[in-house]
Amino acid sequence: MxxxxxxxxxxxxxxxxxxxxxxxxxxxxxxxxxxxxxxxxxxxxxxxxxxxxxxxxxxxxxxxxxxxxxxxxxxxxxxxxxxxxDYYEHQMRVRRTIIQMLAYPAMLVFTATVVIPFFKGYMTAKVQGGSAEADFFLFCWHFTRARLPTLTAIALLAAAYGALFRLGIMQKVTAPLGAYLWPFSCVARSAAMARFYRAMSILHRSGLKASVGIRQAAKLTLNRLIEKDLVRAGAQVQEGLSLADALGASRFVTPSDSAMIEVGEESGKLDAALHKLSEYRLAAIPSPVNIILIGLGALLVAAIAYLFLMKIATMVRMIFQLLPG
Missing domain, CATH: 1.20.81.30 (Type II secretion system (T2SS), domain F)
Structure with a gap:
């Protein structure tokens, strides 16, 4: 896009x-x-x-x-x-950041669940001696065949997720999470307000009245709750209230947002102020995601580090058993 x-x-x-x-x-x-x-x-x-x-x-x-x-x-x-x-390019950057943050924990999970069990099993077969599984390639076949149902299930789940995502069903299923479950709700609301401010900036630049612009830009939030709240602000602007005061009464507009809009109105650079607010909201989107990912990553790294050390210790003991004498 x-x-x-x-x-x-x-x-x-x-x-x-x-x-x-x-x-x-x-x-x-x-x-x-x-x-x-x-x-x-x-x-x-x-x-x-x-x-x-x-x-x-x-x-x-x-x-x-x-x-x-x-x-x-x-x-x-x-x-x-x-x-x-600009909006879709920012979304791509956020996705890349999340993937990069998840890459290291994923590598540790793969090492702990696949690589180390593989070499542990191979060393066990070598220690037992005389087993047909001591042959490396034959052992690879047995190891893969034993985990084939799990790998097939993972592949089917990934394919099903991709199909549901392309059909738009996954977005409808996860929409309630984005609306009500923290921290996803914070991310969804920040993105919604970023879209609103960006649309307001363009509409103001094109000469549209603020009261009409609010009603049109509110539709772009794609959130009924936020849209309804902002439409009320549009009605107040139509009655003669300033844009900063009307939007300041909304629970989705922060005091700093309202102050920046007021400065934009007084300086005659409202479109620039709204555009800058949109950028600030977009820049703030990864923050709650980062908090959750860092917390989960820390727990995952601690758990995997413990398993990793235990399995390394087991492998070292097995290697010493293979040494002559």
């Missing part, structure tokens, strides 16, 4: 029409994405808006479709695509 949004934003800024833009991107893709982009271009040719055409395609994320629906009437499509590219 990041690469596609970046390409669409670049060609859109150069003045290429949306239909031609989609055709160009379809020409550089293969398989399902090629068909999807071509069908989207055909829908627009038949009179549909870009947002309507995207909503008919179930493969695009909800945030992507809603962002386009929000920005297209305001004439800020190129800015929306550029911000979407």
């Amino acid at each position: 990041a690469f596609l949004c970046r390409k669409l934003a670049t060609t859109s800024r150069s003045g290429i029409p949306v239909v031609r833009n989609l055709e160009l991107q379809a020409g550089t893709r293969k398989g399902r994405l090629h068909r999807t982009l071509a069908e989207t271009a055909d829908d627009i040719r038949q009179g549909a808006s870009l947002a309507e055409a995207l909503r008919r395609r179930k493969c695009f994320p909800d945030f992507f479709s809603e962002m386009i629906a929000c920005m297209e009437p305001a004439g800020a499509l190129d800015a929306a695509l550029a911000d979407l590219a």
